[in-house]
Amino acid sequence: MASSVLSLASATPSASLSFHGIHKGKSNLGGINKEKTNTFIKAKSFGRTSMVVASIVSRFEGITMAPPDPILGVSEAFKADNHELKLNLGVGAYRTEELQPYVLDVVKKADKLLLEKGENREYLPIEGLAAFNKVTAELLFGADNPVIKQQRVATVQGLSGTGSLRLAAALIERYFRGAKVLISSPTWGNHKNIFNDARVPWSEYRYYDPKTVGLDFEGMIADIKAAPKGSFILLHGCAHNPTGIDPTPEQWEIIADVIQEKNHVPFFDIAYQGFASGSLDADAASVRMFVARGMEVIAAQSYSKNLGLYAERIGAINVVCSSPEAAARVKSQLKRIARPMYSNPPVHGARIVADIVGDSTLFNEWNAEMEMMAGRIKNVRHKLFDSLSSKDKSGKDWSFVLKQIGMFSFTGLNKAQCDNMTNKWHVYMTKDGRISLAGLSLAKCEYLADAIIDSYHNVS
Ligand code: PLA
DSSP, X not given: OOOEEEXXXXXXXXXXXXXXXXXXXXXXXXXXXXXXXXXXXXXXXXXXXXXXXXXXXXXXXXOOOOOOOTTHHXXXXXXXXXXXXXXXXXXXXXXXXXXXXXXXXXXXXXXHHHHHHTOXXXXXXXXXXXXXXXXXXXXXXXXXXXXXXXXXXXXXXXXXXXXXXXXXXXHHHHHSTTOOEEEEESOOTHHHHHHHHTTOOEEEEEXXXXXXXXXXHHHHHHHHHHSOTTOXXXXXXXXXXXXXXXXXXXHHHHHHHHHHHTTOEEXXXXXXXXXXXXXXXXXXXXXXXXXHTTOOEEEEEEOTTTSOOGGGOEEEEEEEOSSHHHHHHHHHHHHHHHHHHHSSOOSHHHHHHHHXXXXXXXXXXXXXXXXXXXXXXXXXXXXXXXXXXXXXXXXXXXXXXXXXXXXXXXXXXXXXXXXXXXXXXXXXXXXXXXXXXXXXXXXXXXXXXXXXXXXXXXXX
């Protein structure tokens, strides 16, 4: 029987009466029909009286169960597994060699300094912390980039990469009604949700070629060319998620040519600056090249990975405009979008970023730690490749693992094979075949290689 249950536990019988009174006459208990609210049970246990009211119909009856999130849901399933060899390679979160979450030393230092300063907790302005907005744009475009000097960048602090993308999506929906966003196939699972929720139409451009386990560059160019003029082309600034395959610098130039010819707007999602190669500048090269061509560019940033500030929700949306006046107007509208959504952003992560980037000693320490993290992931990537190559006697070429960059490896395993990875080997990963190497240790590479080889060869 479909039912909703209201339960009260109280220390005194009088509570029972008062609830009964409410039930009888006065209150509208979420639309519960009195006729149908027919079960009223009193039970005594440990001196407490508990009452259960069961009704047949809930006003939320029509709401169906949402499926678990394809990425964050994996962590929930992982937690529920008690197997000692279990591995969580689902979400892209950096772990130490001991597979523990990692708080950067430089973040701990900045935190301590912040505590000593004892700053207040008043609201930030809608656009966020001024010192953060300044350094974040400088970090992305380069401090001496003319677009910054000319005040042509509208920068607004966002709720990390996701929230920043969502602001840009809302801007597109409001001011470019009907314009399409083109996203890569495949892409980070949440991109489609973000544009769907913002009611922005999107379609896909070819990106990954399963035959070569590489970039389908011709397909990508053809699809960008075929898109209606003035479309927004979503590009991963570096370390493409989930494939780990980035265009070469020469290919980036051709992509920019086509986008320019078609009067499209390049829209960068750069969630891994510094984390892909270990260098903040190298990882921002794609974005800077488009800007150097004089193009108007949108770019969403995140500090989840490169500073390990996942839960602080710190990032930014930048819109590079062709005039400072346009940038000021765009910024005013981004603020107008943010205000009714969440009013103003959280301060703590913004202060950490501003203090680290703004202080040369802390900045250098950050760079060293980022190199260390990127380096650990590269080591694990090599060890996994070695383990796969030495254990698999079938002659399969596993070198794609080495060619991919960033925190993920796109294994090419299909859904059934991924299910085998989880059900038989307790390796938790997303169903598109992506594994997060940031969640892998050198010690676990051989075990993972066994799991991959078994799933690849023995499950069709
Ligand atoms: N853009 C891309 C390409 C991402 O991979 C992610 C995070 C984000 C934006 C947003 O991250 P943020 O909101 O924390 O800044 N992707 C993760 C986590 C690491 C997730 O799905 O939320 C992933 O596992 O793919």
